[in-house]
Amino acid sequence: MDPLKALADAERKPYWLDSPAKPEPLPRLLKDTTADLAVVGGGFSGLWAALMAKERDPSLDVVLLEGRRIGWAASGRNGGFAMATLTHGIANGLERWPEEISTLERLGAENLDEIGETVARYDIDCGYERTGELNVATEPWQLDEMNESVRIAHELGIRFDVLDADQTRAEVNSPTYIGGFWERDGCAMVDPARLAWGLRQACLSVGVRIYERTPVRNIKDTHAAMELLTPHGTVRAARVALGTGVFQPLLRRLKHFLVPVYDYALMTEPLSAEQLASVGWHNRQGVGDSANQFHYYRLTADNRILWGGYDAVYYNGGKIKPEYEQRDETFVKLAGHFATTFPQLSGLRFTHRWGGVIDTCSRFSAFYGQSHGGRLAYAAGYTGMGVGATRFGANVMLDLLAGERTERTELRMVKEKPLPFPPEPVRSAGIQMTRWSIAQADLHQGRRNLWLRTLDRMGLGFDS
Structure with missing residues (x-):
């Protein structure tokens, strides 16, 4: 060849996105509105959070805001591997949370089962x-x-x-x-764009209000409510679930991770x-x-x-x-x-x-947290294995926003944060050295050089 x-x-x-099945865009937000829960981001994290929030409490008024089109970014461009693992593989999970690995593997398997059940329940045509x-x-x-x-x-x-x-x-x-x-x-194959579009339709069917082409420019805490500012309207919400991935963070602390x-x-x-x-x-x-x-x-x-x-x-x-x-x-x-x-x-x-x-992120699997007195929750850092794990992350966000102590929220994996990356230009130098080193390891029977061994000792080792 x-x-x-x-x-x-x-x-x-x-x-995946080059498909006649791609739905027509939903309207922009053109006026101010209120909601019980505002979800920011129309990828898998946001879609799962919005859908499951309504499944937990059908009376909730849920608004989802997407800056472009549902599923246009990572959720519609990946390989379509819906993995059971929540920790980027057993080895990574065992290295970081050995006392929790059995629980994490069980929760991951249950999460994947529940994805299949959701696909069947809402008749989502995604080639599962x-x-x-x-x-x-x-x-x-x-x-x-x-x-x-x-x-x-x-x-x-x-x-x-x-x-x-x-x-x-x-x-x-x-x-x-x-x-x-x-x-x-431990894995299901899906058409990721069709899964995103199917979750969009499922959200609409249970009453989620979705606004596409509505980027959130800023989030303000007025104490009375969280205000999400968009080009043509503001959403005032009691709670916010943030699922924007690596894009310009609306929460400043995320840029360090x-x-x-x-x-x-x-x-x-x-x-x-x-x-x-x-x-x-x-x-x-x-x-x-x-x-x-x-x-x-x-x-x-x-x-x-x-x-x-x-x-x-x-x-x-x-x-x-x-x-x-x-x-x-x-x-x-x-x-x-x-x-x-x-x-x-x-x-x-x-x-x-x-x-x-x-x-x-530096631990290669998602991390979670809250801000604004617990009224905003986030999940990010999936490192390429988010097709399945984003559903688990959405459940964590909803648990945190509800103030509930659950098996998920009590996990050390959920409570801990990854090590932050250093500022530029040290960040770029370190990442490029790591990329070069793992390429060298492949050329030398997997032998890890001093740089990689140092990262391993720091809990930053990466081998896949």
Whole structure:
């Protein structure tokens, strides 16, 4: 496969959002209004918070404000892996909250079950498939780390099916695989944009008022109420749930904990029956390889292959710009890696190429908190695993706003904050050193250099 030829006709837009199913925009807010709960952000965090607030108490008046379109940012651009993990994998959770890991894994599994129940209850057409994830090794050093993950999973009663090279290739046929494991119960595949649009409709059906193209410019605490200022109207609300991810924070303290990292993906044309047979993939799992710089990939409903990951790019200064969503250097690299993984698909072409920004924090999993005397709650920092975990985060926000002590709010994971990032330019220098170091680790059998070992000791280690 010639990467440039394969990319020649690829449109520069997210595949999921380039769909005839995309709904017409809802009206802007054009006058002042009041609400019991105002939700800021129309991605998964905000949509889940608004929907579940009404499910908890149908009498609540809930308003959701989205600055652009529902699902237009990370929620509509990701790979569509709805993971059970709340901690960016068992290893990360065990390193940080060992005494809670059994509880966190149980809560994550329950959360994923409840996502499936919600999809069924509201008849959301998002291609929900509970197929699990196939984790594959392409280098011998990755097998050692996989074996440790499997051992821990078995101790926790989680089903990881270990596969040798032949068994792995029988699931998905690539000459690069030397082994793997199938996490059967911990992942569902979805069309993320359709999930967001389906949650939008579910919110509307239970009486949530949604205003699109209504950016919140400022939040003021008048003591009598929280005031959310938009270009053409103000919302006065008793409570606020903030789900804006990494974008310009309305709460100043969040800027110290979040950095924007850009992730990129490609989508192929639909595979023919012969092409699909050459790959296998009968069980339609999501797939992730096990390098530090990893790829994630999956089949769509019409048997395209989404191929993403590897480069996680931080632009110095932490700026967010539309032009960063296209990076030809990464697209060519990804196309070349695809050709190495699936040489039998040498004639396949890509139809879409895109990127998007992820909200990353130093512990690589979401953190939570309150401000303004408990009248505002937030959840952020999902680091690329928010399709499933945002629902849990929305529940945490609602618990906090209600002043309830629940199993969720009593977790140390929920009570603690990640370490803040240093100010610029030290922040950029440290992140770029880390990116270089993890690339070097992949080139040297996973061996972590002094910089990475230092981060590990500080609780900042990152290996995927």
